[in-house]
Each structure stands twice: as structure tokens, then as C-alpha cells.
Amino acid sequence: MPELEFLGTGDAGQVPRWGCDCGACQRARLDPARKRRPCSAALHTEEGTTLIDAGCTDLAERFAFDDIRRVLLTHFHMDHVQGLFHLRWGQCRSKIPVYRPDDPKGADDLYRHPGVFEFQPPCPAFERQQFPGFNLTPLPLLHSRPTQGLLIETPRTRLAWLTDTLGLPRVTQDFLQQQPRLDWLVLDCSEPPRQTPPRNHNDLTRALHTHHLLTPGRTLLTHIGHEFDDWLESDRGDLPATVSIARDGLRISL
Amino acid sequence: MPELEFLGTGDAGQVPRWGCDCGACQRARLDPARKRRPCSAALHTEEGTTLIDAGCTDLAERFAFDDIRRVLLTHFHMDHVQGLFHLRWGQCRSKIPVYRPDDPKGADDLYRHPGVFEFQPPCPAFERQQFPGFNLTPLPLLHSRPTQGLLIETPRTRLAWLTDTLGLPRVTQDFLQQQPRLDWLVLDCSEPPRQTPPRNHNDLTRALHTHHLLTPGRTLLTHIGHEFDDWLESDRGDLPATVSIARDGLRISL
Ligand SMILES: [Mn+2]
Numbered sequence: 001m002p003e004l005e006f007l008g009t010g011d012a013g014q015v016p017r018w019g020c021d022c023g024a025c026q027r028a029r030l031d032p033a034r035k036r037r038p039c040s041a042a043l044h045t046e047e048g049t050t051l052i053d054a055g056c057t058d059l060a061e062r063f064a065f066d067d068i069r070r071v072l073l074t075h076f077h078m079d080h081v082q083g084l085f086h087l088r089w090g091q092c093r094s095k096i097p098v099y100r101p102d103d104p105k106g107a108d109d110l111y112r113h114p115g116v117f118e119f120q121p122p123c124p125a126f127e128r129q130q131f132p133g134f135n136l137t138p139l140p141l142l143h144s145r146p147t148q149g150l151l152i153e154t155p156r157t158r159l160a161w162l163t164d165t166l167g168l169p170r171v172t173q174d175f176l177q178q179q180p181r182l183d184w185l186v187l188d189c190s191e192p193p194r195q196t197p198p199r200n201h202n203d204l205t206r207a208l209h210t211h212h213l214l215t216p217g218r219t220l221l222t223h224i225g226h227e228f229d230d231w232l233e234s235d236r237g238d239l240p241a242t243v244s245i246a247r248d249g250l251r252i253s254l
Numbered sequence: 255m256p257e258l259e260f261l262g263t264g265d266a267g268q269v270p271r272w273g274c275d276c277g278a279c280q281r282a283r284l285d286p287a288r289k290r291r292p293c294s295a296a297l298h299t300e301e302g303t304t305l306i307d308a309g310c311t312d313l314a315e316r317f318a319f320d321d322i323r324r325v326l327l328t329h330f331h332m333d334h335v336q337g338l339f340h341l342r343w344g345q346c347r348s349k350i351p352v353y354r355p356d357d358p359k360g361a362d363d364l365y366r367h368p369g370v371f372e373f374q375p376p377c378p379a380f381e382r383q384q385f386p387g388f389n390l391t392p393l394p395l396l397h398s399r400p401t402q403g404l405l406i407e408t409p410r411t412r413l414a415w416l417t418d419t420l421g422l423p424r425v426t427q428d429f430l431q432q433q434p435r436l437d438w439l440v441l442d443c444s445e446p447p448r449q450t451p452p453r454n455h456n457d458l459t460r461a462l463h464t465h466h467l468l469t470p471g472r473t474l475l476t477h478i479g480h481e482f483d484d485w486l487e488s489d490r491g492d493l494p495a496t497v498s499i500a501r502d503g504l505r506i507s508l
């Protein structure tokens with residue numbers, strides 16, 4: 001059965017943040033299970049592994065070259081692509097296709113020196129692509145760069161991976177509301193509740209708003225910053241029953 | 255006494271290279287002491303630590319925020335700066351100055367979002383700057399981007415860190431030949447002897463040519479690719495007595 005493995009559930013600064021002594025950062029230094037690395041995942045199917053973003057920089061140690069079938073990128077911020085800069089110089093037996101949003105800049109010199117990677121032409125929003133074991137549909141998000149959410153459909157399960165985003169564009173909200181209900185919503189929630197939302201990311205208030213709009217079977221909050229992580233330590237009792245906090249290493253069956 | 259710690263001695267692909275089964279890469283997978291991470295170092299003095307390049311991506315785990323006094327960058331290729339993308343979001347009590355070559359592009363969005371780092375105005379070539387415990391003089395190199403070598407002088411020792419480069423510009427060669435002899439030369443040697451030199455890097459032939467021009471007390475070859483590493487396994491007997499191969503974790507007293 002396909003499985004989604006959360007490789008990282010942190011924001012760009014990760015948890016612990018370098019030099020920070022807040023409660024969440026101190027706890028993460030003492031207990032590696034509380035670390036939050038860059039927000040990303042590995043989708044394991046019978047065919048092999050599909051990476052969802054590549055912000056972790058130890059991917060070469062965790063995954064065999066021959067096991068990686070493709071990379072799905074939400075956007076080209078460094079916390080989502082920095083792991084590719086080393087991987088690209090892999091010893092190339094076959095190219096690894098990278099599916100990406102329509103962002104002509106990419107990241108640094110990745111387009112010019114892609115190495116083992118083969119950047120695919122951007123796929124139009126809402127157009128379903130078929131891969132062995134799952135379908136993929138890109139969903140526009142609201143972020144500071146062109147960013148696509150990923151609707152992943154296996155024979156049994158529908159999951160939407162929506163990072164990085166502040167709320168949802170109307171077209172994406174309408175599309176998801178017209179489709180069968182999601183089993184899983186994986187959603188950007190970078191910060192604790194704020195009076196004014198953070199720029200380009202959800203705080204808890206806006207994340208719960210999206211959760212209530214889409215009423216998925218379960219919501220997993222991710223892209224979690226150290227302040228939200230610290231806030232959760234005292235206040236997580238207030239979350240709706242179907243909302244949980246993702247953690248690094250979490251695996252869910254699809 | 256000041257000490258220079260080699261954090262990495264590999265080329266951009268590192269050793270082992272992802273997916274490679276050459277002898278060097280196999281040995282490095284079996285024996286962590288043979289790994290070669292991105293070419294970089296930490297200069298430890300009484301004052302604290304000065305980073306020389308920042309291609310390693312675990313710097314936040316290896317160095318306390320308060321211990322890092324500054325970063326010296328040779329150039330803005332990703333294998334020399336990728337570690338800064340996470341560090342920059344550190345919890346900022348004071349800024350960390352970054353000394354860099356005159357490269358208006360930098361790397362990705364580092365200049366626009368420097369976080370804890372404070373990029374200093376480029377220092378003119380051959381102009382000596384004083385820091386607690388050592389002096390620094392930038393030396394122009396020959397590479398595909400603006401790149402500066404680093405002449406580091408402590409009260410007892412003179413060391414030149416020359417990566418990445420193919421040979422030396424005439425002005426740098428003349429400057430070093432007119433100065434007192436170097437105690438240590440740390441030199442780009444990415445590849446085994448080649449009929450035509452690699453682009454932008456030394457092969458062993460060109461590295462030894464520079465060694466003979468400068469006649470330092472000792473030369474340490476670094477920025478080593480897996481093919482050179484594999485070649486060394488059989489042929490290293492041919493190196494001059496004052497030339498050695500750097501390895502990750504090596505420490506030398508300055
Ligand atoms: Mn992000």
C-alpha cells in the first residue's frame with residue numbers, strides 16, 4: 001500500500017533554530033524526535049520513491065539513486081529545493097524527472113546545471129497527470145513565488161499537500177469543494193494565532209479556516225515554526241478532533 | 255595556538271557521489287573517515303571561530319551561534335555557500351559579518367534575505383585586513399565566477415587557501431612569490447592528471463605546477479573529486495614529499 005513519509009515538518013528556520021533557546025528549540029535539542037527539518041516528504045509506492053520537495057540536505061544518504069523515480073516541487077524557495085544542489089551531481093545512469101511550478105527563475109543555477117535532473121515543462125493547474133500508483137493534480141496556492149499544491153490520488157485515498165500558502169486562491173478552493181471529500185489535508189501552518197496573518201503563510205487561525213472550508217477526513221498541520229511549536233506545548237488542547245500536528249518521520253498509508 | 259580544521263575536502267559532488275560505485279565512493283560508504291564533504295574549514299582562535307566557506311549543511315549542529323565570529327567566502331558557488339541558507343534564520347542576537355568577493359549576484363536570494371548575516375563591502379585584492387589573531391589578504395583566483403583566495407597570517411604562520419582555481423592569475427603568482435615563503439598552501443586539486451585540464455579547476459598536473467612555483471613549506475591538496483580520490487589509491491607514491499592530500503577532520507596548528 002502506498003505510504004507517505006514526512007521527511008520534515010519545519011519552516012525555513014527549522015526547529016531547533018540556530019541560536020534559539022525558546023522552549024521548543026531546547027526540547028528539540030534534547031530529543032531528536034522533536035526536531036523539525038525542512039517541510040518535505042517521500043511517497044513510497046511499489047514503483048519506488050517520489051520526493052515531495054527537497055529541502056533536506058541528507059537525501060543522498062537516505063535514498064538510493066535507483067530508488068528515486070521523480071521529484072515533485074511545490075516551489076523554488078531554498079527550504080524546498082536546497083537538497084537538490086548536491087544530488088544533481090549524482091552518477092547518472094538515468095535522468096530523474098522534476099515536476100515543478102511555472103517559475104522561470106528556479107533556484108540559483110539549478111536550471112543551467114541540472115545534472116541528473118530533468119525539469120519537466122510546467123503542468124497546467126488542475127490537469128491530472130498519471131504516474132504508476134497515483135495521480136497528481138497541481139493546485140495553485142497563494143505564496144510569494146509561483147507555488148503549486150499537490151492533489152495526490154491513490155486507488156483508495158485522496159490527499160492534498162498545500163504548502164507554502166496563506167489561505168487558498170478562490171479557484172483552488174472551488175475545485176477542492178467540487179471534488180469528493182479529501183481523506184487527508186496536509187496544510188501550511190507556520191505560526192500560532194496572530195492578529196494579522198504572517199506574510200505568505202498560514203497562522204493557526206487561517207489554517208483552521210481552510211480546514212473548515214474543505215472538511216477533510218483528517219488535517220495534518222506542517223511547515224511549523226519554533227514559535228508555533230512552543231505555543232502548542234501549552235495550548236494544543238484547543239485543536240478540532242480531526243486536526244493533528246505532523247512530525248518528522250510520521251508515516252501514513254494512502 | 256590558532257588551529258585550522260578541515261570541515262570538508264571534496265568537490266561539488268562530494269565523496270561518495272550519489273549513485274556512484276567507483277572504488278573511492280564504495281570505500282567512503284564503508285568508512286566515514288574517507289568521506290569528503292564540501293571544501294571548507296573552520297579557523298579556531300582565542301576569539302572564536304571563523305568559517306572559511308560554508309558548503310556543509312550541518313553547521314548549525316556543529317557550531318554554537320555565539321562561537322561564529324565571521325564567515326570568509328571564496329565565491330558564491332553553491333558547494334561553498336549552501337550551508338548559509340539555513341543558518342541565516344538563526345535567532346539573531348548580533349549579526350555575523352560575511353567577507354566575500356566582488357560578485358553582485360551572490361547566491362539565490364542570500365543578499366535580499368541575509369537574516370543573521372551582514373555582507374561586507376568587497377575588500378580590494380591584496381589589501382590586508384586585521385582580525386583578532388590573524389590577518390587576511392584576498393588574492394584573485396581563476397574560476398568561472400569572481401573568486402578570492404585567502405592569505406591568512408597568524409603571528410607564527412602564513413597559509414594560503416586557494417580554491418576554487420585553475421592555475422593562478424599572474425598578479426597573484428607575483429604577489430605570493432614576492433612575499434616570504436608560505437608555510438602552508440591549501441590548493442584546489444579536483445582531478446587526477448589530465449591531458450587537457452578540467453574547466454575552472456586544477457588537475458594534479460596543474461596543482462603541482464603551482465606548488466613548484468610557490469615552493470611552500472607544505473602543500474595540502476583539497477576540493478578532491480571521486481575520480482582523483484580513486485586514482486590516489488594506486489598512484490599516490492608519486493607525490494613530492496612536501497605535498498599531501500587533505501582529509502575531512504584534519505587539524506593543523508597555525
Ligand atoms: Mn517554506
Ligand SMILES: [Mn+2]
Nearest residue numbers: 075077143164
Ligand atoms: Mn516558501
Ligand SMILES: [Mn+2]
Nearest residue numbers: 266331333418
Ligand atoms: Mn567548488
Ligand SMILES: [Mn+2]
Nearest residue numbers: 329331397418
Ligand atoms: Mn566553484
Ligand SMILES: [Zn+2]
Nearest residue numbers: 020022025226
Ligand atoms: Zn526557538
Ligand SMILES: [Zn+2]
Nearest residue numbers: 274276279480
Ligand atoms: Zn565515485
